[in-house]
Amino acid sequence: MTRIEIPNSGGRRRSSFRLGRWFLILLLLLIGGSALWSWLTLNWAYAEGERAGVLQRFVRRGWVCKTNEGEIALYYGGSQYMGAGLSPQLWDFSVRNASVAADLSKAVGHRVQLHYTEHPGIPTSCFAETRFLVDRVTITDNEPKAAPGATPGVPAATPQSGAADVQPGATLPAPPPPAPLTPAPAAPRTTNP
DSSP, X not given: OXXXXXXXXXXXXXXXXXXXXXXXXXXXXXXXXXXXXXXXXXXXXXXXXXXXXXXXXXXXXOSSSOEEEEEEXXXXXXXXXXXXXXXXXXXXXXXXXXXXXXXXXXXXXXXXXXXXXXXXXXXXXXXOSSSEEEEEEEEOOSSOOOSTTSOTTOOOOOTTOOGGGOOTTOOOOOOOOOOOOOOOOOOOOOOOO
């Protein structure tokens, strides 16, 4: 009797099925790990704090994922406001809460105090473009900043106001800055023959 051997095609199927199963498990682990990392970075804060300054801009931007982004000018030094010729430090932040975003869009130009949490390692810019997420805003003045170079919060002097109009505890306007010194023109030089 002769023996006929039939190739085992079932072994080949089993190996491709095992390879497909390992690929599917690896893909599920990758997706699950990414979701867990995103959840951890957005829900656990590395740090939290307060920053204050003038809200320079607040925008909603992005090609696919729209995020709320803002920028405040921080003021350092001997007083709350910068002197003439000094540039403020700018601080960028992101907002994920719609009610906080609505408050900030109304406060552009105002002095604000922001409560934020820091979330390093946010996986994509679809969640936020910065690692600083603002969750509370307090407007610390009632009027927007008047003009560049003007001291915010200090009312401008009017010709009608006098010393009798000053209320007790009111802030007086700052005196105008002194005129810049210009060097005297040099005398022409003459040469003796």
